[in-house]
Amino acid sequence: MKKRKFGLALSLVLAAGTILGACGSDEGDSKKGDEKKKTENFKVGLVTDTGGVDDKSFNQSSWEGLKKFGKEFGLEEGKSYRYLQSEKEADYIPNLGKFADGGFNLTFAAGFLLEDAVQTAAEQNSGTNFALIDSLLMDEDFKPVFLDNVAAVTFEEHQGSFLVGVVAAKQSKTGKVGFIGGVDSPLIKKFENGFKAGVKSVNPDMEIIAQYAGDFNKPEKGSSIASTMYTQGADIIYHAAGGTGNGVFTEAKNRKKNGEDVWVIGVDRDQHEEGMPENVTLTSMVKRVDVAVYEISKMAMDGKFPGGKESLFGIKENAIGIAESQENVSKESLKLVDEYKEKILKGEIKVPKTDKEFAEFEKSL
Incomplete structure (x- = not known):
């Protein structure tokens, strides 16, 4: 009698487990279906x-x-x-x-x-x-x-621009470097002032020439400005000029073919290939727009779109830094970059974004 009761109880438990398992499977399939629908x-x-x-x-x-x-x-x-x-x-x-x-x-x-x-x-x-x-x-x-x-x-472009400014100051042989911007605006001023702050932090006596092209899509203008800067003695030019910056690479490569020791610092992404085959890309300020686009897209798809507010990406978020292509950057420069990066992360250095902030920063050196 006890065996029959036990067998009946076991059957009920197994049946219940089967039902619950089926429910769980349905629920899992439902969730997968919702996810697929959301994505599709x-x-x-x-x-x-x-x-x-x-x-x-x-x-x-x-x-x-x-x-x-x-x-x-x-x-x-x-x-x-x-x-x-x-x-x-x-x-x-x-x-x-x-x-x-x-x-x-x-x-x-x-x-x-x-x-x-x-x-x-x-x-x-x-x-x-x-x-x-x-x-x-x-x-x-x-x-x-x-x-x-x-x-x-x-x-936080000014942070990454500071870091490539450190490299420029450490590796310039003429004591003079240049900056070419696309359109003179608060945004591009962040690149300029961050770069100048990095340069001056390493060598306060370094001369910096800065000029704006007035356009992000005029490579011939970028080439012309770069030609003038190189002629004036700048051996490294950092550009934040979009398509206009392509002209800076063209000018540098032409000069390298003629034996001149000149360099370009790229922007936004690793522009090492843009300097080939003459190998004129010293480094690049990498601004991981791709990381931000991916993250915001995923947030939107998950129903967490950050509308109505600012989403800021910097060194802390691994969205700002220097390029992985580092064959032309000295070990001393890389070590110095790491030291300054830590100082920025710890708040020991506040990188300037505006002309006014840079003037105050320069006074403190």
Whole structure:
């Protein structure tokens, strides 16, 4: 009798386990189904500035981050993730609108030049999320504007620029270096002032020549400015000029062919290849726009889009630093870079972003 009761009890337990297991399986399948549906229905786009998606710099890094995200989550390129290239400023708003009209969940705008266009598009398409890379939305009084469907993705470029400034000061043989910016703006001033601070921290007597091209897509202008700087004695030039910076590499390579010992410091991504075959890239200030694009895309897909606030990426987030290609950087320079990086992380050095902050920084040296 006891055996029969035990057998019955065991049967009931096994049956219950089977039912619960089936329920658990259904629940698991349901979750997987929801995840798959969430991924399949997610669409993300990128609108470039006029520098183009193959600028070997900022826009290209943005697209690389989006491609990594798309491939990792099985999205179809051209359908679920894609880019639209802006040939002129007038293309910004229409391109942003195309993604909104196409049902894209998130649209990235590559660069501060799209600031006004993003604000207009976001106000016209409240159901679409936008991410403005490199800038905050501003009102007429230059005060930040925060919209719930816009995430401001910014970087601490001045920190990385400081580090390549350290390398430039350590390895310059002429005691004179140059900086070429694209458009004179608060953003590019961060590159300039961070670089100058790094240079002066190593050698306060170093001479720095700085000039702006007024455009991010004029390589011939970059080449012309670089030619003047090299002629004036600068042996290292750091550019933060997008496609215009390609002209700096051209000028450096031409001079290297003629036996001159000149160098370029790249920007935004590792630009080692841009200096080949003459090998003129000393190092690059790596700004991992690709990391930021990937992270913001994933947050949006997971329902955690950081709209209405600023998302800041710097050394601490491994989004700012110097390039992995270091064959032309001396061991002494790398050691010094690590020392200064620690000082920045610990708050012992506050890297200047503006002309005023740099003037105060220079006085403290």
